[in-house]
Amino acid sequence: MRCCLLLALLLAAGSVDAAAPVWTVQITEAYLDMRTGPGRGYPVFNTVENGESINVIKKRTGWYKVKTAKDITGWVAESGLEQTRELDGRPVNINRINLDSLVQHRWRAGFASGDFGGANVLSAYAGYVFSPNMSIELGLSQALGAFAENRVASVTLVHQFIPEKRLTPFFSLTAGMIKTNPSATLVLTEDRTDQLAAAGAGVRAWITRRFVFRAEYRNYVVFTSRDENQEIDEWKAGFTFFF
Template sequence: MFTALLLTAGTSPGVSQAADPAPVLEVADPFIELHTAPGRGYPVFHVIEKGEQVELLKRKTNWYKVKAVSGETGWTKATQLGRTLQPTGLPADLPEVSHGQYLESSWRVGFTAGMFEESPSFSLTAGYRPLTWLGAELEAGKIYNESVTSDYYGANLVIEPLHQWSLTPYVLAGYSQFSFDVRQKVLLSELGDADGVTFGGGLGYYIGRNFLIRAEYRVYSVSSNSDSTGLSEWKIGLNTFF
């Protein structure tokens, strides 16, 4: 376990003066190791020794990104900085995972449940966001009730134009594929596989730590051979990001 001393922001050498300066830590234990990315599997490329100062930049799950006075920037496990102290000697509160960390995260997985027309639906999702306001998402799900059992798969683009809000609206558009069985004549007269174009929107709400709730409504234009019909679905789900 490693310790650090939280100094007064803006008074240490090598730290820029800013409107909201980042906390500056002084290493109190023999050293801390910097990894190239937030994960144990990433290599250690630099060691910061006792007495040196580091600037705390941001947190992603259980890892902190820090910058040494010499300029090296890397990631260290949160437990290495877990026993920090204020100048008064009291424990310091390091920044927690927040909505800002959600915005900076690239990957997201989740589970959703809802109603596809009048049939319960469940799905698993996995998404990647190359930009703060734009992401891509894959999903696989099932539609269930007494007379319906069907699989569906989809790929969507998700746009969050007002991503800075904790309650974040978004829109999506994508492609879906369904495997309708003989019991679903009520949905589509031509049976078998069907393709669908998806449009929808919803709200995401950051609830704390690494979790986000999403509520969503979609419409599908589903085509099979010469038959086409409009279907709808609403769903709610829990997502985790990293």
């Protein structure tokens, strides 16, 4: 029950954050042409005038998909976008746009290894990106120790603080289940399944457009049927692939 309540709160937070616009710039030239596709072979169907703003959605080989304040979506050339400005008046930094485009991939998967309460752990996960700041992940982990094997199935909400930076910190909240299988030598101990929750933090570093290094720490609380809950510290590092 506790895990279900935590998961509901995580999903609610993710849905609120997803409504935030990606990035907004302002037109400073007389006008900016919008085309139906990412290339000069596509026709111009709309013009954004001086002083109007547009949201930058994603990049494709020198072209950028944008949305106007009137909810008109189209493509503009990189040369045109270079002439825009930030809302505070600063010139647009195209390098920032190039890095922002990295976080537009909606799906990701990855793996990591490390230490789970003194046991060797191997994890695999897949996730969906709500917005540049917020994503949700489904994960499976196996931890092999001297006295038991632990298997964890979890749902994690991840919040990136500065997604446009190549190196960015993140915070995570996790809910799930853990199954503990004691070693065969511990004949008096039975298998058990318990709920768990965790809070964590870490860093991500973009290596290529679709490849990210990730290191993180999580503090788990296992809600056991015994008098006291169990706390487990986890440290792990691995790689994430975006697609």
